[in-house]
Amino acid sequence: MSWIEKRKNCKCWIACWKQGSRKKRRSTGIRIEAGAAGRHTRALAEQTAAAMEAAATGETPAHKACDAVRKVAELHGCAGKIPTVREYLDAFPRTAGMSTEINRTRAFKLFLEYLGTDADRRIDTITPAICRGFVQHELKRVARGTVGVIRSSILSAFRRAVEVDDYMNKNPMAAVTLADEARAVNPDRGQDRQERKNFTLEEIRFMLEHFPDPWSDMVAVSFFLGGLRLSDVCKLRWDAVNWRDRYIRLVEVKTGKERLLPIVDELMERLNGRLLRSLDGEEYVFPEMAHAYLGSSKTNISTQFTAILRAHGMIAGAVDAGKKKGSARHAVSEKSFHSIRHTVTTYLRGGMTGTAMFSPDVIRDTVGHDSEEVERGYFHGALAMRRNVLATLAEGVEGVAPTLNSPAATAYRQGA
Numbered sequence: 001m002s003w004i005e006k007r008k009n010c011k012c013w014i015a016c017w018k019q020g021s022r023k024k025r026r027s028t029g030i031r032i033e034a035g036a037a038g039r040h041t042r043a044l045a046e047q048t049a050a051a052m053e054a055a056a057t058g059e060t061p062a063h064k065a066c067d068a069v070r071k072v073a074e075l076h077g078c079a080g081k082i083p084t085v086r087e088y089l090d091a092f093p094r095t096a097g098m099s100t101e102i103n104r105t106r107a108f109k110l111f112l113e114y115l116g117t118d119a120d121r122r123i124d125t126i127t128p129a130i131c132r133g134f135v136q137h138e139l140k141r142v143a144r145g146t147v148g149v150i151r152s153s154i155l156s157a158f159r160r161a162v163e164v165d166d167y168m169n170k171n172p173m174a175a176v177t178l179a180d181e182a183r184a185v186n187p188d189r190g191q192d193r194q195e196r197k198n199f200t201l202e203e204i205r206f207m208l209e210h211f212p213d214p215w216s217d218m219v220a221v222s223f224f225l226g227g228l229r230l231s232d233v234c235k236l237r238w239d240a241v242n243w244r245d246r247y248i249r250l251v252e253v254k255t256g257k258e259r260l261l262p263i264v265d266e267l268m269e270r271l272n273g274r275l276l277r278s279l280d281g282e283e284y285v286f287p288e289m290a291h292a293y294l295g296s297s298k299t300n301i302s303t304q305f306t307a308i309l310r311a312h313g314m315i316a317g318a319v320d321a322g323k324k325k326g327s328a329r330h331a332v333s334e335k336s337f338h339s340i341r342h343t344v345t346t347y348l349r350g351g352m353t354g355t356a357m358f359s360p361d362v363i364r365d366t367v368g369h370d371s372e373e374v375e376r377g378y379f380h381g382a383l384a385m386r387r388n389v390l391a392t393l394a395e396g397v398e399g400v401a402p403t404l405n406s407p408a409a410t411a412y413r414q415g416a
Contacts, residue, residue, distance in 0.1 A: 002049040004042070006032060013042070015049030019057060026052055082167055085126060086112055086119040092157055098256035107153035110138065123161055124168045128175035135176050139185040148178055197334045198342035198380050201352070203314060211308060214286050217270050219340065221285070224267035226366045227341030227378075229254060230302060234293040236285045238278075241271060252368065259368060306333045341367070345378035 002017035015026045030045040032038070083091070089108040094101055112119045114134045131154070138147045155173040162168045199207075207219045221236060222228045231253035240250045246263045263271070274285060284290035292301055309315045315335045348363045350356035357363075360372060369375040 002046075002053040004045045004049050013045035013049075015045070015052045017049065017053035017056075019053075024053075024056065082122045082124055084120045085115060085123045088123045088161060088167070089157060092160070099254050103149050104153040104156075107150040108157070110150060111154055123158075126158070126168075126172050128172045131173045131176045132181065135178065135181045136185050139182055144178065144182045144186070147182075151176070151178055196336065196339055196342055198346045198351075198378075199314075199335065199339055201343075201347065204340070204343060206312070206314075210312075214274075214289065215305060215308060217274060218286060218289070218337075220267055220270045222337070222340045223344065224264050225261045226368065227344035228261075229341065230305075230337040231293065231298075234286060234289040234301060236290075237283055238275070238285060239283075241285075255368075255370075257368065261366075302337055305337045306335075309333070309335060342378045342380060345369075345375060346380045349375075349379050351379050 002015060004013045005016055007014050010027070011031055012027050013030050013032055015024075017024050030041050030048060033041050089112065092104075092108070096104065111134060114137055115121075115130075118130075134154075135147060135151055138150055151173065155171065158168065158171040158173050162171050204219070204223055208216055208223075210216070211219060218230075218233050221233050222230070225248065229252070232250060235253060236248070236250065240248050241263070242249065246268065248261045248263060249258065250261075251258050271285070278285075278287075289301060292298075306315065310333075315333050345363065345367055346352060348357045348367075349360070358366075360375070364370075364372070364375055367375070367378075369378070
Protein backbone atom coordinates (compact mmCIF):
# COMPACT_ATOMS: atom_id res chain seq x y z
CA MET A 1 0.00 0.00 0.00
CA SER A 2 1.45 3.34 -0.99
CA TRP A 3 1.91 6.32 1.31
CA ILE A 4 3.49 9.75 1.24
CA GLU A 5 6.19 11.27 3.37
CA LYS A 6 8.18 14.45 3.85
CA ARG A 7 11.90 14.37 3.49
CA LYS A 8 14.48 16.88 4.70
CA ASN A 9 15.09 19.78 2.31
CA CYS A 10 12.41 18.41 -0.04
CA LYS A 11 9.62 20.78 -1.03
CA CYS A 12 7.40 18.11 -2.61
CA TRP A 13 5.55 15.10 -1.24
CA ILE A 14 7.38 11.82 -1.81
CA ALA A 15 5.42 8.79 -3.00
CA CYS A 16 6.45 5.55 -1.30
CA TRP A 17 5.49 1.91 -1.81
CA LYS A 18 6.97 -1.57 -1.56
CA GLN A 19 7.73 -3.48 -4.70
CA GLY A 20 8.78 -6.99 -3.72
CA SER A 21 11.37 -6.68 -0.99
CA ARG A 22 12.46 -3.22 -2.07
CA LYS A 23 11.10 0.16 -1.06
CA LYS A 24 10.42 2.63 -3.88
CA ARG A 25 10.42 6.39 -3.46
CA ARG A 26 9.50 8.90 -6.18
CA SER A 27 8.69 12.59 -6.04
CA THR A 28 5.05 13.31 -6.82
CA GLY A 29 5.90 16.82 -7.98
CA ILE A 30 3.19 18.15 -5.64
CA ARG A 31 4.33 20.90 -3.31
CA ILE A 32 3.99 20.63 0.46
CA GLU A 33 1.76 23.43 1.71
CA ALA A 34 0.23 24.45 5.01
CA GLY A 35 -3.36 25.19 6.01
CA ALA A 36 -6.42 24.42 3.91
CA ALA A 37 -4.37 24.32 0.74
CA GLY A 38 -2.16 21.71 2.39
CA ARG A 39 -5.12 19.39 2.93
CA HIS A 40 -5.95 19.52 -0.75
CA THR A 41 -2.39 18.95 -1.89
CA ARG A 42 -1.92 16.10 0.59
CA ALA A 43 -5.01 14.32 -0.75
CA LEU A 44 -3.75 14.83 -4.28
CA ALA A 45 -0.31 13.53 -3.34
CA GLU A 46 -1.79 10.40 -1.78
CA GLN A 47 -3.82 9.69 -4.91
CA THR A 48 -0.75 10.32 -7.03
CA ALA A 49 1.29 7.92 -4.93
CA ALA A 50 -1.35 5.21 -5.36
CA ALA A 51 -1.45 5.80 -9.11
CA MET A 52 2.34 5.72 -9.37
CA GLU A 53 2.45 2.42 -7.50
CA ALA A 54 -0.29 0.91 -9.68
CA ALA A 55 1.50 1.99 -12.86
CA ALA A 56 4.92 0.83 -11.63
CA THR A 57 3.68 -2.63 -10.63
CA GLY A 58 1.66 -3.08 -13.82
CA GLU A 59 -1.67 -3.22 -12.02
CA THR A 60 -3.04 -0.26 -14.00
CA PRO A 61 -2.10 1.13 -17.43
CA ALA A 62 -0.16 4.34 -17.09
CA HIS A 63 -2.76 6.44 -18.94
CA LYS A 64 -5.52 5.25 -16.59
CA ALA A 65 -3.38 6.04 -13.58
CA CYS A 66 -2.89 9.55 -14.97
CA ASP A 67 -6.64 9.85 -15.50
CA ALA A 68 -7.28 8.99 -11.87
CA VAL A 69 -4.80 11.60 -10.67
CA ARG A 70 -6.23 14.22 -12.96
CA LYS A 71 -9.77 13.66 -11.70
CA VAL A 72 -8.63 14.12 -8.10
CA ALA A 73 -6.68 17.22 -9.10
CA GLU A 74 -9.77 18.71 -10.74
CA LEU A 75 -11.88 17.83 -7.71
CA HIS A 76 -9.51 19.70 -5.41
CA GLY A 77 -9.12 22.63 -7.80
CA CYS A 78 -5.47 21.84 -8.46
CA ALA A 79 -5.74 21.37 -12.20
CA GLY A 80 -7.40 23.02 -15.17
CA LYS A 81 -10.20 21.36 -17.08
CA ILE A 82 -9.22 19.22 -20.07
CA PRO A 83 -11.62 19.94 -22.98
CA THR A 84 -13.52 17.26 -24.82
CA VAL A 85 -12.61 16.45 -28.40
CA ARG A 86 -15.69 18.33 -29.58
CA GLU A 87 -14.94 21.38 -27.44
CA TYR A 88 -11.32 21.50 -28.58
CA LEU A 89 -12.03 21.16 -32.30
CA ASP A 90 -14.93 23.64 -32.16
CA ALA A 91 -12.65 26.22 -30.53
CA PHE A 92 -9.62 25.49 -32.74
CA PRO A 93 -8.10 28.80 -34.01
CA ARG A 94 -9.10 29.61 -37.60
CA THR A 95 -5.88 31.27 -38.69
CA ALA A 96 -4.95 29.39 -41.88
CA GLY A 97 -5.78 30.26 -45.49
CA MET A 98 -9.27 29.84 -46.90
CA SER A 99 -8.58 26.54 -48.63
CA THR A 100 -6.90 25.02 -45.57
CA GLU A 101 -9.76 26.12 -43.32
CA ILE A 102 -12.33 24.53 -45.63
CA ASN A 103 -10.42 21.24 -45.55
CA ARG A 104 -9.91 21.48 -41.79
CA THR A 105 -13.58 22.14 -41.06
CA ARG A 106 -14.58 19.15 -43.15
CA ALA A 107 -11.97 16.91 -41.48
CA PHE A 108 -13.09 17.93 -37.99
CA LYS A 109 -16.71 17.22 -38.90
CA LEU A 110 -15.84 13.74 -40.21
CA PHE A 111 -13.76 12.92 -37.13
CA LEU A 112 -16.51 13.98 -34.74
CA GLU A 113 -19.07 11.97 -36.70
CA TYR A 114 -16.82 8.92 -36.54
CA LEU A 115 -16.37 9.27 -32.78
CA GLY A 116 -20.11 9.64 -32.18
CA THR A 117 -20.78 9.96 -28.42
CA ASP A 118 -17.04 9.51 -27.79
CA ALA A 119 -16.56 13.02 -29.20
CA ASP A 120 -17.57 14.21 -25.72
CA ARG A 121 -14.64 12.39 -24.12
CA ARG A 122 -11.61 14.37 -22.99
CA ILE A 123 -9.19 14.97 -25.82
CA ASP A 124 -6.34 13.32 -23.93
CA THR A 125 -8.19 9.99 -24.00
CA ILE A 126 -7.89 9.66 -27.80
CA THR A 127 -5.51 6.82 -28.63
CA PRO A 128 -3.57 5.80 -31.76
CA ALA A 129 -5.99 2.88 -32.11
CA ILE A 130 -8.92 5.30 -32.40
CA CYS A 131 -7.05 7.37 -34.99
CA ARG A 132 -6.08 4.25 -36.92
CA GLY A 133 -9.71 3.13 -36.97
CA PHE A 134 -10.76 6.53 -38.29
CA VAL A 135 -8.18 6.52 -41.09
CA GLN A 136 -9.16 3.01 -42.12
CA HIS A 137 -12.82 4.03 -42.09
CA GLU A 138 -12.10 6.95 -44.42
CA LEU A 139 -9.97 4.83 -46.75
CA LYS A 140 -13.02 2.65 -47.33
CA ARG A 141 -15.05 5.72 -48.27
CA VAL A 142 -12.79 8.00 -50.26
CA ALA A 143 -9.50 7.99 -52.18
CA ARG A 144 -6.14 7.90 -50.46
CA GLY A 145 -5.26 11.47 -51.41
CA THR A 146 -8.43 12.78 -49.77
CA VAL A 147 -7.72 10.77 -46.62
CA GLY A 148 -4.24 12.29 -46.56
CA VAL A 149 -5.72 15.79 -46.40
CA ILE A 150 -8.16 14.73 -43.67
CA ARG A 151 -5.42 13.04 -41.63
CA SER A 152 -3.18 16.10 -41.94
CA SER A 153 -5.89 18.35 -40.47
CA ILE A 154 -6.47 16.07 -37.46
CA LEU A 155 -2.72 15.62 -37.02
CA SER A 156 -2.19 19.39 -36.82
CA ALA A 157 -5.00 19.77 -34.27
CA PHE A 158 -3.50 17.14 -31.97
CA ARG A 159 -0.04 18.65 -32.48
CA ARG A 160 -1.32 21.92 -31.09
CA ALA A 161 -2.95 20.10 -28.17
CA VAL A 162 0.46 18.59 -27.35
CA GLU A 163 2.89 21.39 -28.11
CA VAL A 164 0.87 24.55 -27.40
CA ASP A 165 -1.98 23.75 -25.03
CA ASP A 166 -0.25 20.91 -23.12
CA TYR A 167 -3.43 18.82 -22.98
CA MET A 168 -1.78 15.65 -24.31
CA ASN A 169 1.57 13.92 -23.88
CA LYS A 170 1.72 12.45 -27.39
CA ASN A 171 0.05 13.02 -30.73
CA PRO A 172 -2.07 9.88 -31.34
CA MET A 173 -2.40 10.54 -35.08
CA ALA A 174 1.39 10.64 -35.51
CA ALA A 175 1.50 6.88 -34.93
CA VAL A 176 -0.78 6.25 -37.92
CA THR A 177 0.99 5.92 -41.29
CA LEU A 178 -1.28 6.52 -44.26
CA ALA A 179 0.70 4.29 -46.64
CA ASP A 180 0.55 1.32 -44.26
CA GLU A 181 -3.17 1.70 -43.62
CA ALA A 182 -3.91 2.12 -47.34
CA ARG A 183 -2.05 -1.10 -48.14
CA ALA A 184 -4.01 -2.87 -45.41
CA VAL A 185 -7.42 -1.56 -46.43
CA ASN A 186 -7.06 -1.36 -50.22
CA PRO A 187 -4.13 -3.61 -51.21
CA ASP A 188 -5.36 -3.76 -54.82
CA ARG A 189 -5.53 -0.01 -55.41
CA GLY A 190 -1.86 0.99 -55.40
CA GLN A 191 -1.64 4.77 -55.10
CA ASP A 192 -5.46 4.86 -55.23
CA ARG A 193 -5.75 8.04 -57.25
CA GLN A 194 -7.40 9.11 -60.48
CA GLU A 195 -4.91 10.96 -62.64
CA ARG A 196 -6.29 14.02 -64.38
CA LYS A 197 -5.31 14.42 -68.01
CA ASN A 198 -4.78 17.62 -69.92
CA PHE A 199 -6.54 18.55 -73.16
CA THR A 200 -4.64 18.84 -76.40
CA LEU A 201 -4.53 22.25 -78.06
CA GLU A 202 -6.77 20.82 -80.80
CA GLU A 203 -9.35 19.91 -78.17
CA ILE A 204 -9.18 23.38 -76.68
CA ARG A 205 -9.78 24.90 -80.14
CA PHE A 206 -12.71 22.54 -80.71
CA MET A 207 -14.32 23.56 -77.41
CA LEU A 208 -13.85 27.26 -78.20
CA GLU A 209 -15.55 26.89 -81.56
CA HIS A 210 -18.15 24.15 -81.11
CA PHE A 211 -19.25 23.89 -77.49
CA PRO A 212 -22.70 25.32 -76.67
CA ASP A 213 -23.22 28.65 -74.94
CA PRO A 214 -22.08 29.53 -72.31
CA TRP A 215 -19.50 26.75 -72.17
CA SER A 216 -17.47 27.89 -75.18
CA ASP A 217 -17.02 31.31 -73.58
CA MET A 218 -16.32 29.78 -70.17
CA VAL A 219 -13.55 27.69 -71.71
CA ALA A 220 -12.18 30.87 -73.30
CA VAL A 221 -12.21 32.74 -69.98
CA SER A 222 -10.41 29.88 -68.25
CA PHE A 223 -7.83 29.21 -70.97
CA PHE A 224 -6.99 32.82 -71.86
CA LEU A 225 -6.68 33.73 -68.17
CA GLY A 226 -4.07 31.05 -67.49
CA GLY A 227 -6.28 28.12 -66.49
CA LEU A 228 -8.75 29.95 -64.26
CA ARG A 229 -10.67 27.56 -61.99
CA LEU A 230 -14.33 26.78 -62.65
CA SER A 231 -15.39 28.48 -59.40
CA ASP A 232 -13.71 31.74 -60.45
CA VAL A 233 -15.17 31.56 -63.96
CA CYS A 234 -18.69 31.04 -62.60
CA LYS A 235 -18.38 33.95 -60.17
CA LEU A 236 -16.69 36.37 -62.58
CA ARG A 237 -18.38 39.77 -62.28
CA TRP A 238 -18.62 42.54 -64.83
CA ASP A 239 -17.21 45.04 -62.33
CA ALA A 240 -14.01 42.94 -62.23
CA VAL A 241 -13.34 43.86 -65.86
CA ASN A 242 -11.27 46.99 -66.46
CA TRP A 243 -12.13 47.78 -70.09
CA ARG A 244 -9.81 50.75 -70.44
CA ASP A 245 -6.62 49.13 -69.15
CA ARG A 246 -7.68 45.65 -70.34
CA TYR A 247 -7.30 43.54 -67.21
CA ILE A 248 -9.45 41.57 -64.77
CA ARG A 249 -9.11 41.90 -61.00
CA LEU A 250 -10.56 39.07 -58.95
CA VAL A 251 -10.17 37.21 -55.66
CA GLU A 252 -9.79 33.45 -56.08
CA VAL A 253 -12.54 31.44 -54.44
CA LYS A 254 -10.20 28.61 -53.41
CA THR A 255 -7.22 30.56 -52.09
CA GLY A 256 -8.59 34.03 -51.31
CA LYS A 257 -5.69 35.55 -53.26
CA GLU A 258 -6.24 38.69 -55.32
CA ARG A 259 -5.27 38.21 -58.96
CA LEU A 260 -4.63 40.80 -61.68
CA LEU A 261 -4.84 39.19 -65.12
CA PRO A 262 -4.50 40.96 -68.50
CA ILE A 263 -7.14 40.48 -71.20
CA VAL A 264 -5.77 39.28 -74.55
CA ASP A 265 -7.51 40.23 -77.82
CA GLU A 266 -9.22 36.83 -78.22
CA LEU A 267 -10.81 37.09 -74.77
CA MET A 268 -11.73 40.76 -75.20
CA GLU A 269 -13.78 39.83 -78.25
CA ARG A 270 -15.63 37.17 -76.29
CA LEU A 271 -16.34 39.48 -73.37
CA ASN A 272 -17.60 42.25 -75.65
CA GLY A 273 -19.99 39.80 -77.29
CA ARG A 274 -21.36 38.63 -73.94
CA LEU A 275 -21.74 42.20 -72.70
CA LEU A 276 -23.83 43.12 -75.75
CA ARG A 277 -26.12 40.14 -75.10
CA SER A 278 -26.40 40.67 -71.33
CA LEU A 279 -29.36 42.26 -69.59
CA ASP A 280 -29.08 45.76 -68.13
CA GLY A 281 -27.83 45.63 -64.54
CA GLU A 282 -26.61 42.04 -64.79
CA GLU A 283 -23.95 41.45 -62.14
CA TYR A 284 -22.22 38.33 -63.47
CA VAL A 285 -20.61 37.49 -66.80
CA PHE A 286 -22.25 34.03 -66.63
CA PRO A 287 -25.40 34.72 -64.56
CA GLU A 288 -26.96 31.26 -64.73
CA MET A 289 -23.73 29.59 -63.69
CA ALA A 290 -23.14 32.11 -60.92
CA HIS A 291 -26.59 31.56 -59.43
CA ALA A 292 -26.15 27.78 -59.66
CA TYR A 293 -22.73 27.99 -58.01
CA LEU A 294 -23.95 30.27 -55.22
CA GLY A 295 -26.91 27.97 -54.69
CA SER A 296 -26.64 24.24 -54.15
CA SER A 297 -25.65 23.08 -57.64
CA LYS A 298 -21.84 23.40 -57.64
CA THR A 299 -21.31 19.73 -58.47
CA ASN A 300 -23.95 19.81 -61.20
CA ILE A 301 -22.01 22.52 -63.06
CA SER A 302 -18.94 20.32 -63.40
CA THR A 303 -21.12 17.34 -64.29
CA GLN A 304 -22.71 19.33 -67.13
CA PHE A 305 -19.29 19.98 -68.60
CA THR A 306 -18.15 16.35 -68.44
CA ALA A 307 -21.46 15.32 -70.05
CA ILE A 308 -20.67 17.61 -73.00
CA LEU A 309 -17.16 16.16 -73.22
CA ARG A 310 -18.63 12.68 -73.30
CA ALA A 311 -21.20 13.63 -75.93
CA HIS A 312 -18.41 14.81 -78.22
CA GLY A 313 -16.33 11.69 -77.62
CA MET A 314 -13.60 13.60 -75.77
CA ILE A 315 -13.78 11.25 -72.78
CA ALA A 316 -14.94 7.68 -72.42
CA GLY A 317 -17.93 6.63 -70.31
CA ALA A 318 -17.70 7.49 -66.64
CA VAL A 319 -16.02 5.15 -64.21
CA ASP A 320 -18.63 2.77 -62.79
CA ALA A 321 -19.25 4.06 -59.29
CA GLY A 322 -20.53 0.64 -58.32
CA LYS A 323 -17.01 -0.75 -58.70
CA LYS A 324 -15.67 1.70 -56.19
CA LYS A 325 -15.48 0.73 -52.52
CA GLY A 326 -17.37 2.88 -50.07
CA SER A 327 -20.36 5.18 -50.28
CA ALA A 328 -18.41 8.38 -50.91
CA ARG A 329 -16.35 7.10 -53.81
CA HIS A 330 -17.77 8.60 -56.96
CA ALA A 331 -17.30 8.39 -60.69
CA VAL A 332 -14.25 10.40 -61.74
CA SER A 333 -13.58 11.45 -65.33
CA GLU A 334 -10.02 11.58 -66.60
CA LYS A 335 -10.78 15.03 -68.02
CA SER A 336 -12.86 17.81 -66.53
CA PHE A 337 -13.04 21.60 -66.59
CA HIS A 338 -10.02 21.63 -64.28
CA SER A 339 -8.07 19.89 -67.06
CA ILE A 340 -7.88 23.28 -68.77
CA ARG A 341 -5.58 24.35 -65.96
CA HIS A 342 -3.50 21.22 -66.54
CA THR A 343 -3.38 22.06 -70.26
CA VAL A 344 -2.10 25.59 -69.68
CA THR A 345 0.62 24.42 -67.31
CA THR A 346 1.67 21.49 -69.49
CA TYR A 347 1.85 23.56 -72.68
CA LEU A 348 3.75 26.48 -71.18
CA ARG A 349 6.26 24.21 -69.45
CA GLY A 350 6.99 22.34 -72.68
CA GLY A 351 5.06 19.19 -71.96
CA MET A 352 3.59 19.13 -75.46
CA THR A 353 6.52 20.34 -77.54
CA GLY A 354 9.55 19.71 -75.39
CA THR A 355 10.34 23.44 -75.25
CA ALA A 356 9.32 25.55 -72.25
CA MET A 357 7.79 28.88 -73.27
CA PHE A 358 8.80 30.79 -70.14
CA SER A 359 10.69 30.29 -66.90
CA PRO A 360 8.97 28.22 -64.17
CA ASP A 361 8.62 31.31 -61.95
CA VAL A 362 6.85 33.28 -64.68
CA ILE A 363 4.46 30.40 -65.41
CA ARG A 364 3.66 29.86 -61.72
CA ASP A 365 2.94 33.56 -61.27
CA THR A 366 0.59 33.63 -64.27
CA VAL A 367 -1.26 30.41 -63.46
CA GLY A 368 -1.39 31.23 -59.76
CA HIS A 369 0.36 28.25 -58.20
CA ASP A 370 2.07 28.77 -54.86
CA SER A 371 4.98 26.39 -55.32
CA GLU A 372 6.95 24.30 -57.77
CA GLU A 373 5.74 21.17 -55.99
CA VAL A 374 2.09 22.07 -56.63
CA GLU A 375 2.73 22.95 -60.25
CA ARG A 376 4.51 19.67 -60.97
CA GLY A 377 1.19 17.94 -60.35
CA TYR A 378 -0.25 19.84 -63.33
CA PHE A 379 2.55 18.89 -65.73
CA HIS A 380 1.94 15.93 -68.06
CA GLY A 381 4.69 15.03 -70.49
CA ALA A 382 3.55 13.75 -73.89
CA LEU A 383 5.17 11.00 -75.98
CA ALA A 384 6.15 13.60 -78.59
CA MET A 385 7.94 15.62 -75.92
CA ARG A 386 9.87 12.58 -74.72
CA ARG A 387 10.70 11.66 -78.32
CA ASN A 388 12.22 15.12 -78.81
CA VAL A 389 14.19 14.80 -75.58
CA LEU A 390 15.60 11.38 -76.48
CA ALA A 391 16.26 12.45 -80.08
CA THR A 392 18.38 15.25 -78.64
CA LEU A 393 20.51 12.64 -76.88
CA ALA A 394 21.04 10.84 -80.19
CA GLU A 395 21.90 14.11 -81.92
CA GLY A 396 24.39 14.85 -79.17
CA VAL A 397 26.59 11.88 -80.01
CA GLU A 398 26.05 11.93 -83.78
CA GLY A 399 29.27 12.72 -85.61
CA VAL A 400 31.34 12.74 -82.42
CA ALA A 401 34.49 10.63 -82.69
CA PRO A 402 34.78 8.16 -79.83
CA THR A 403 37.82 8.72 -77.62
CA LEU A 404 39.13 6.06 -75.28
CA ASN A 405 42.45 7.33 -74.05
CA SER A 406 42.42 5.99 -70.52
CA PRO A 407 45.12 3.46 -69.55
CA ALA A 408 42.46 0.78 -69.09
CA ALA A 409 40.99 1.42 -72.56
CA THR A 410 44.44 1.35 -74.18
CA ALA A 411 45.25 -1.93 -72.47
CA TYR A 412 41.93 -3.38 -73.63
CA ARG A 413 42.62 -2.46 -77.31
CA GLN A 414 46.03 -4.03 -77.07
CA GLY A 415 44.51 -7.26 -75.79
CA ALA A 416 45.96 -7.04 -72.33
